[in-house]
Amino acid sequence: MELNTIQPASGAKHAKRRVGRGIGSGLGKTAGRGHKGQKSRAGGYHKVGFEGGQMPMQRRLPKRGFKSALLKFNAEVNLNQLQQLGVDEVDLAVLKQAGLVGQLVKVVKVIKSGELTKKVALKGIGATAGAKAAIEAAGGSLDA
Template sequence: MNLSNLSPATGSTRNNKRLGRGTGSGRGGTSTRGHKGQKSRSGYSKKSGFEGGQMPLQRRVPKFGFKNINRIEYKGVNLDVLQGLNEQHGATTMDAAFFVASGLASKNAKIKVLGRGEITQALEVHAHAFSKSAVEAIEKAGGKAVTL
């Protein structure tokens, strides 16, 4: 096998509709656009959200609330998850790179450790934020909570 003899799987591709190539093609004449009117002309495009003159949905529904531009979104990781990772991988130090490698967070996500569950091992956890109960539980088990 090489690049010169590659081809798509059978049935995975279709030929394009050839419009306006005479009446014998079955798609001549009006080229599947019906008769006359704005929609049959070239260059026609409907404004997105246009509902034929009826008041469009985005103008009927009232506006409310606001987006706080200073909000920081955290990816929450609970203590029981940390305990599970410790049992699975035997890791005692857990930092951002470890969370990315284990699929708990994306590369640029900020991580917050939350207090659900128990922790029995002394773990050193590096995260962007911790809940009070999580810090208490980690330190009670003999570990360290390091804020990045």
């Protein structure tokens, strides 16, 4: 292969459509734009969602709901996950290391879902009332 013989793959390049160049081209006169109207004019178009002046759908419908930007910093861990972790002392770093919570998480709470038989000490981690009872019943402790 030589530099002067390099060519694009066949079918990769195609001729640009030349409009408004006479009747014989098939795209003369109106140049494929039809007759009159906003879409036939130069620079004539509208923004997304525009409905010809009618109140657009996104403004006719009511606003609803809210999603807090802070939710990405909160996480929950259940009792089964603590059981499978197999560590005596659990803190935020241990949970992140094990992949049970995301790296951005700052607040973790243990929820009562599943069983816990191992003794687990929680450091800087919250728990629901039911989860707290289950952890203490298994001989564990909370230091939140």
